[in-house]
Amino acid sequence: MAVSLESIQESGPTGLMFHHFHGSGHLKSEGSFSAEEFDRSLNSAAKIATLLSAETFLEKALSRKLAENDICCSFDDGLQCQFDVAAPVLAAKELKAFFFVNTGPHAGHPYVLEIFRIFRNQFFETKEIFFTEFDTTLQTTMSETFSTAKKSFPEDYLTVYPFYTRGDRWFRYLRDEILTPEEYLKTMQLIIKAHGTSIDEINQKITMSRESITDLSNQGHVVGLHSHSHPTNITRLTTAEKLSEYSVNSQYLSSYLSKAPNCMSHPNGVYDENILRILREMEIFVGFRDNMDLVVNRSNLEIRRLDSAFLPRD
16 A cells, blocks of 8 residues: 555554654754644644544544544654654644653663664764665674675565665664664664764753653643563564563553553554563553554554654645
């Protein structure tokens, strides 16, 4: 299926998925929205579907009463820019949204995937320049692994995301399929150090504060799980590790909200039947994917989402 804004009119209820924003002290980065662009994108979506507040969407999902053209607004990754830039727009519209928060950064474990993204945007003129430096570093430190990956790279990898360039897909193949998390972290630490900054310095600027998370809930937004450490591929973990990712995530958010979250989104859209079982046992019955793929016999833990890259900004 070709993906576009009009896709939300087909094949069932949909979440609109946002991540990055600029303004209010946050620098512009690849794919980021200004407050004005965010407002216009929601207006465009609301013209062709029924844009519901998160609590209404959640209640309809739990009672299996969602209409085919019901949509909602959602945010992943617990970024302070979402609170500072997007939340005031939502307040002006009297619209409530889902905020799915990974809590590792609150436990002294920075969300390195997002930190690395910010680093790429602020220290490299283009992402292609970064990809070249990453390849060069990997060729130097893990030449045999790099050579093997070049031979095994499937050209259709992640083509379901048409906004990814071949360079994007190759980098993600290395990161998510070839390197272990430890190998990827070590490679990125080498590059970051070479540019005179650190993971901790960047983390302090981008992570949504506990106070902001609590404030969102008090405003009527729905705060949900997004795992604790945000693994790039959570299905690689053992059953015990998968359970820990979501139970620890729930413990942190419960302490901020004075109630247990009852919804979630899958980090990187990755999950398996084992994870769905764990979530149900935790009494999490509504969850979101990160794509518009058709899922046969879809459960309420597999609601599709349209990436903000497909939303108009003007």
